[in-house]
Amino acid sequence: MAQDEQTGRLEIMQSSITINEQVFRRQQAERTRVLNNAAQRLVQRLLGCWQHDLSRPFTHQGRTYRVCMNCGLSRDFNLQTWETHGASYALAPSHTSSN
Numbered sequence: 001m002a003q004d005e006q007t008g009r010l011e012i013m014q015s016s017i018t019i020n021e022q023v024f025r026r027q028q029a030e031r032t033r034v035l036n037n038a039a040q041r042l043v044q045r046l047l048g049c050w051q052h053d054l055s056r057p058f059t060h061q062g063r064t065y066r067v068c069m070n071c072g073l074s075r076d077f078n079l080q081t082w083e084t085h086g087a088s089y090a091l092a093p094s095h096t097s098s099n
């Protein structure tokens, strides 16, 4: 009887070690994923994303432009030709206060 009980306890210990190992591996994978996302976001902030997901054009303070939903960069939009043109650039709210 005592022998069976001890064997059972040992099995429980072994299975809990396996679970700990699984949790540890999952945490490591999660950490790697978070780091990759952070790196991706940093690159997006510096360079803009690989393929911009542009919003519909809208006019604000005499400018018509579209804004990327992913990285926040904007591109000018020509209402006459209905074309997006020019380089993507970060919106600078500071220069509206000057003049």
Ligand SMILES: [Zn+2]
Pocket: 048, 049, 050, 051, 052, 053, 068, 069, 070, 071, 072, 073
């Ligand atoms: Zn973008």
